Amino acid sequence: MLITNPLNSSALAFPILECFHIVGFAFSIGTIAVVDFSLLGIGLRGQSPAQLSRDTWLWTLGGLVVMLFSGLMLFSSDPDMYYLNWAFLIKMVFFISAVIFHYTIHRKALSSDVPPANGKLVAWVSLMLWTGVIFGGIFIGFIYPGLGIG
Amino acid sequence: MLLSFAQWIQFTTFFTDLRGSANVYPIIMSLHMVGIALFGGMILMTDLRLLGWALTKRSIADVVNQFRVPKRWGLLLTATCGILMAGSKAEEYYYNAFFRTKLILFAVVIITELVFYRSVYANPAALDRAPSVPANAKLAAALSVLLWTSIACCGRGIGYIEPPLDKIHAQIHVNHAALLASRDPYSLKGQDHADVATTN
Numbered sequence: 001m002l003i004t005n006p007l008n009s010s011a012l013a014f015p016i017l018e019c020f021h022i023v024g025f026a027f028s029i030g031t032i033a034v035v036d037f038s039l040l041g042i043g044l045r046g047q048s049p050a051q052l053s054r055d056t057w058l059w060t061l062g063g064l065v066v067m068l069f070s071g072l073m074l075f076s077s078d079p080d081m082y083y084l085n086w087a088f089l090i091k092m093v094f095f096i097s098a099v100i101f102h103y104t105i106h107r108k109a110l111s112s113d114v115p116p117a118n119g120k121l122v123a124w125v126s127l128m129l130w131t132g133v134i135f136g137g138i139f140i141g142f143i144y145p146g147l148g149i150g
Numbered sequence: 151m152l153l154s155f156a157q158w159i160q161f162t163t164f165f166t167d168l169r170g171s172a173n174v175y176p177i178i179m180s181l182h183m184v185g186i187a188l189f190g191g192m193i194l195m196t197d198l199r200l201l202g203w204a205l206t207k208r209s210i211a212d213v214v215n216q217f218r219v220p221k222r223w224g225l226l227l228t229a230t231c232g233i234l235m236a237g238s239k240a241e242e243y244y245y246n247a248f249f250r251t252k253l254i255l256f257a258v259v260i261i262t263e264l265v266f267y268r269s270v271y272a273n274p275a276a277l278d279r280a281p282s283v284p285a286n287a288k289l290a291a292a293l294s295v296l297l298w299t300s301i302a303c304c305g306r307g308i309g310y311i312e313p314p315l316d317k318i319h320a321q322i323h324v325n326h327a328a329l330l331a332s333r334d335p336y337s338l339k340g341q342d343h344a345d346v347a348t349t350n
Binding site for chain 2: 015018019022025027029033037042043046055056059131135138139142
């Protein structure tokens with residue numbers, strides 16, 4: 001049975017979705033990075049990282065939702081290719097770890113106005129995980145499934 | 151003249167080597183994206199603060215002044231990686247309509263920054279003292295969101311224009327036939343590994 005995805009009938013659908021994906025990650029990863037920098041003592045001073053995260057969490061979540069839904073639609077255009085693409089699989093490992101980390105350990109570190117002793121470590125892990133997501137995303141386009149690295 | 155400059159720069163040893171490396175190019179592109187997350191995120195948050203949509207508990211002066219230095223580092227990373235990518239494909243980019251549009255938008259961004267610098271960005275404390283955010287600051291913020299989003303979208307568009315193979319002398323070559331064949335999971339055996347090659 002042949003199922004046609006309407007996304008594949010328009011040449012513009014994929015690049016436009018990618019633009020939403022990019023703006024979504026600028027919001028989500030950008031705001032997360034700002035909070036992480038604050039934990040590291042860089043950037044916004046005069047307020048605790050916890051306060052900053054209370055000001056930005058909605059923008060982070062909004063960005064994540066846009067990024068996730070545009071990403072699911074991008075994925076739906078060619079699931080076989082993504083499934084066989086090791087950069088995509090690595091990206092998903094980083095992404096799922098990053099989201100879980102963000103809403104558990106990261107959130108706990110930002111629950112009090114006094115940052116915990118491991119605050120800097122939490123910030124570094126968060127930055128590393130999200131950077132991994134970005135690298136995985138870019139490498140998808142340079143790798144062809146089953147053919148090794150591009 | 152621009153074309154001969156583009157040809158000259160892409161055939162310098164540095165950019166020839168960069169173009170020929172299978173892994174360095176995507177790493178640079180990834181770092182470009184990391185820069186966009188940092189720099190773009192901070193620009194968006196600053197603009198949304200001026201528009202009164204985000205970080206409203208913080209003064210405008212705090213947001214503008216304290217994001218300034220990290221924003222410049224983000225811009226430096228993004229611009230450096232962008233120049234490295236453009237330099238290695240300079241001739242192809244010369245013909246690329248999205249790249250040309252992107253350069254024009256950069257010029258517009260610089261002009262708007264110069265126009266609004268004194269009244270908005272250089273003196274954010276005055277904006278806090280005003281009873282409400284002045285209209286010109288909101289205009290500057292709205293233009294900034296619009297322009298930077300357009301620049302990001304143009305950047306994404308660059309990759310969707312097929313290079314004019316009859317005109318250019320070097321490219322980062324993507325073997326579309328291998329890509330298409332590889333998309334059929336049952337035809338993977340016996341594939342060539344010539345998926346990315348450089349032709350000079």
